[in-house]
Amino acid sequence: MKWCENDLHPDHPCSLAQLVFLTQYCNSISTCILTLISDEEQGYDLDLFCIPKHYAADLERVYIPHGLIMDRTERLARDIMKDMGGHHIVALCVLKGGYKFFADLLDYIKALNRNSDRSIPMTVDFIRLKSYQNDQSTGDIKVIGGDDLSTLTGKNVLIVEDIIDTGKTMKTLLELLKQYNPKMVKVFSLTSTFPPLVVGFEVPDKFVVGYALDYNEYFRDLNHICVISETGKEKYKA
Numbered sequence: 001m002k003w004c005e006n007d008l009h010p011d012h013p014c015s016l017a018q019l020v021f022l023t024q025y026c027n028s029i030s031t032c033i034l035t036l037i038s039d040e041e042q043g044y045d046l047d048l049f050c051i052p053k054h055y056a057a058d059l060e061r062v063y064i065p066h067g068l069i070m071d072r073t074e075r076l077a078r079d080i081m082k083d084m085g086g087h088h089i090v091a092l093c094v095l096k097g098g099y100k101f102f103a104d105l106l107d108y109i110k111a112l113n114r115n116s117d118r119s120i121p122m123t124v125d126f127i128r129l130k131s132y133q134n135d136q137s138t139g140d141i142k143v144i145g146g147d148d149l150s151t152l153t154g155k156n157v158l159i160v161e162d163i164i165d166t167g168k169t170m171k172t173l174l175e176l177l178k179q180y181n182p183k184m185v186k187v188f189s190l191t192s193t194f195p196p197l198v199v200g201f202e203v204p205d206k207f208v209v210g211y212a213l214d215y216n217e218y219f220r221d222l223n224h225i226c227v228i229s230e231t232g233k234e235k236y237k238a
Contacts, residue, residue, distance in 0.1 A: 058232030064225040077108030095128040097162030100212035157182045163191040
């Protein structure tokens with residue numbers, strides 16, 4: 001069984017928030033592939049995109065347009081098939097923020113299954129990890145849901161997450177899954193603060209929302225990944 005707990009240490013400093021589409025290879029992580037968005041980068045003007053009017057005053061800029069998200073997700077699906085495609089995959093979605101990334105990622109994997117000579121069986125399950133209020137981690141991690149996790153024994157497990165911030169939440173999940181002796185576990189996350197990782201995009205220290213990333217359950221209905229404004233934080237504060 002291959003694990004990556006050392007790469008998810010809960011005491012890792014979180015001074016830089018990275019917006020990424022990452023592939024964390026649990027058995028060996030030797031490269032860090034990314035597109036760096038510098039601190040000076042302003043993103044894109046909201047007027048260039050279709051933004052719901054009820055959020056118009058609550059966002060600063062668009063950082064990752066939806067089309068770019070989809071293109072990167074398609075490439076990650078190819079990587080999954082290459083690295084995990086030799087054995088039954090159980091795709092485990094971490095709700096709620098991971099659902100959109102999860103759905104799009106699985107759509108691309110299913111397309112590859114249909115249109116290539118190599119295909120693999122894949123089943124799905126869902127679990128929820130709760131640790132945030134407003135823009136801060138509460139430190140109190142709750143694991144909710146999931147069917148009989150004993151079905152993970154001997155399987156390749158693909159965890160799909162929206163964000164890995166302090167690492168405590170993911171460490172809790174990995175410790176839980178370890179009890180069931182899966183063959184392999186790999187973590188794909190939309191956003192993260194943990195180098196070294198195979199990443200898609202790294203952005204400055206901003207609180208981002210959209211593409212199912214939320215702020216107290218708001219902004220999940222945005223197609224693009226955006227930076228929330230101080231006005232938005234105050235308006236939707238719990």
